[in-house]
Amino acid sequence: MKFPLLDRLTPVLAVLVSTAALAEPVPAASYSAAGLPPAVASAAAGIDAERIRSHVRFLSHDLLEGRGTGSRGGDIAAEYLATQFALAGLKPAGDDGSFLQKVRFAGSQTLDSTSLSFVPGGGEALPLKLMDDYVVSNQSLTETARIDAPLVFVGYGIEAPEYQWDDYKGVDVRGKVVLVVVNEPPSTDPKFFKGEALTYYGRWTYKFEQAARKGAIGAVIVHRDDLASYPWSVVKSSWSNESVALADDPRQKLQAAAWLQLEVARLLLSLSGRDLDEAIRQAGTRDFKAFELPVRMNATINSRVRRFESSNVIAMLPGADKGAGRQALLYSAHYDHLGMVPDQAGDNIYNGAIDNATGCAVLLELARAYASMKASTGTLPPHPVLFAAVTAEEKGLLGSKYLGEHPPLPVSQIGLNLNFDSFAPFGVPESVKLLGSERLNFFPAVEKTAKAFRLAIEADSRPLAGSYYRSDHFSMARVGVPAFSVSLGDKFAGQTREWGQERAREYTARHYHQPSDEYRPDMDFTSSAEIARFGLALGWQALGASTPIAWLPGDEFEATRLKSERTP
Template identity: 35%
Template structure:
């Protein structure tokens, strides 16, 4: 980033620092004892010596070792990782969160879907869609053969966003219909709508399927377009052919029968009978006054699902709060401990996906924080949970199960801080905030960074919607303000772009590959510094008078 950009960021950080200090002065004014009036900095400084690069690196080394076999869900290596985490939590006095146990069972099911037939009925002739090149789909229903049949209804981008006074459905009855939605957010010219260039939750295909089911639809088809999705059709096709892991539930047949995708070319055929082209309908859908358009055709799909039970586990420990008035309120730290396990290869090939950055680093950081916070001479007013979730790589399933079956009430969970890929290199002057502007946690973070001569860096790739692709998202979707940061860009004393080149190389050559393993040149000093920042953010949240809150423009603000 250019020097003048940093000046702008520093000006913003100073403005928010003043607001943060004002809020902190109000909070400390509510304290009831001399010790409670100690500054966050003074408290944190008493345990900063525990947060060392060597301690953090050691945890990475153990958790990403070949002995852990890549920590795939259900594997011996995943069990070993949990045992190591639990032993470290016990050693520093963290209490089990699930009665007498640290582990929480996560019942899952492995689902495979076989698509027998997908036909579009109506128009000049019936049209059978080719599975793979033209259509991809599956079902969340339970085992058995399922027939899905319904009228096709084009509902634009399928967004129902009251904070933007936006409703693509306009009260139309969607029950029993198959909804056709465009991928992404409405591409409005107003930068104040749907996050401007940033993807919001409304642009995610997961939101679209959930909204269709909420409205009683028989199915939902998302129309793919590479620039709007951020990935090509090959990604949809490859992902769609793999088995799905889903949270086990008592009645999976309550779900709608079809979640699918079609190419833009197929969608052009589907809308042909409306008298308008798909481009014209997409342009109309970018306006508030858009109304759903019946396509005058039906879609008929026949598919079979098979389901196999499977079990994973989360690990959760608690540091109890010291103030009886708010000790039942929790800040929850999260980090996923699972990775991809072992692959296939010739004798002598490295087939272990060690997952050192993703996410042994996050777990190592969380263990280091637990060790430091348990040593605080004066414990925080609120309680802290250290939650290590499983099956993140399978679709954020461990954290989803937790938020649907919480060990402490969601209404008493004041915030979530998620660590997924912590800095293993040198300290940075900045810290990248994913989903910048979502909640007041950003202000707390900025005030802490300003006190350490550092600044926040807004999301570098907002169009990718990274805020909706890690475990904190499951807390956000139930109304808990969540903070998610990534490693910064500028390293003091290094040439401009030095760390960016290293990170780009990691993404290209190591991400989700056996090469993501501990490297000799990892100093881990950057991660240790970021952990000291997390410690201070946590102490502000845990000792503050008021809990964090969503911003007025967040799509999650009405869920709290």
């Protein structure tokens, strides 16, 4: 198989993918306590932090220009991943006997000539500055959208009958623009929007989807750092480049999908004689009623529209059952990042070293480790093992959404998805976060394996961030596949938990979705290697489970799973 995009990079690859001395494995007692057979323990012990370093260094190199979806750099990353899967001896599981699963996209880049203002009745227009005051994208994929429509404040913009909640009751928003608050109604009751943990109703993607379903032509989300769990700079960088959608998505789309900076929203409400903080407080109660503001939104949204392809990269190691068993295992990680901004002053490449070259490197080491079992001892996993590096995660989990809708095996035959996304290079981990694992009957095995690897399982330290709904495992959960992400906790060897929490806050504030998320030679990839070993052990436990892995009774994804199992 030829990979033409890599031809000119062969000298670079020869240096970056050199074989280094193996890192010290975790104690043999850990593998024994986890119940791993000798061949599996040997493969886990062979996972190497320096190989992970080589992959991260290449995938986050400036030559790949930030791995933007549908860009040359993104395509090079896909070819690189396919090459590594091939070198490991895995079988292609993409389209037409290849490793690549082509995904058709439509992209819309908002142009600087875009304008937006709020016009109060009888008053002067309040003009806004693109990127500083607001960001916007035209989801309808036309080159120009002109909007002159009234604004309706609909609180959190949620319709959730299971919680007896409807922000749209008693109001018709067809042909109008809705103003919504980021996140969801505050609660400490686990039976009401899952308490402090964010559900999908609080995700920005849901708010835009629901506004479109209600017939609105636009939706404007009010950003607040504490509720969103990230600063305006993250919104700005994430929306400064092209917005992307699946080309064949039949859902109704908004002409204006926008975010509004908090202080601008405060001024907007004051123009209407209202206080923003009080409006948000009321929106968190069942007594809230949507209301139309005496303000119109006037906007001309100019966009550059294109249609293109990008690829998921999928490989498979057949199982000993020689068929598509009902307990196939899927490992996943996204390889895309934010690309580059040509006109941006200074460093304009969003390299995405931690997010998510690290997850891809872990995926590649896992693939090599599994394949090494067969090569060295003839050991095959009990069931097929799939490895998927997906595209367009940063565009709204689109690559994994397509994968879930077009899986290489029927979803009923995929027993578990373990996803890997962003690993800080801080040394030896002593804790992990496995958000969503507690929703599965597999959780006792998760606890046993974590204990064997001397890893404490931490609860979500930022429940308002809605982490479960922000990474690619969610796309598989939506089609019923038991799924969760494997993440680092806050505790590292030789450091306090508070030290780890401070490093995480610093990364979010200074480097997350910024050009500074780039490879440095002093990075310590021991953490990624340990996570890979732990992920291998978790996967082997899932492959050998005596009963199929399932969602616990009453889970929001249980019904979808049961339906998929009834489908031939």
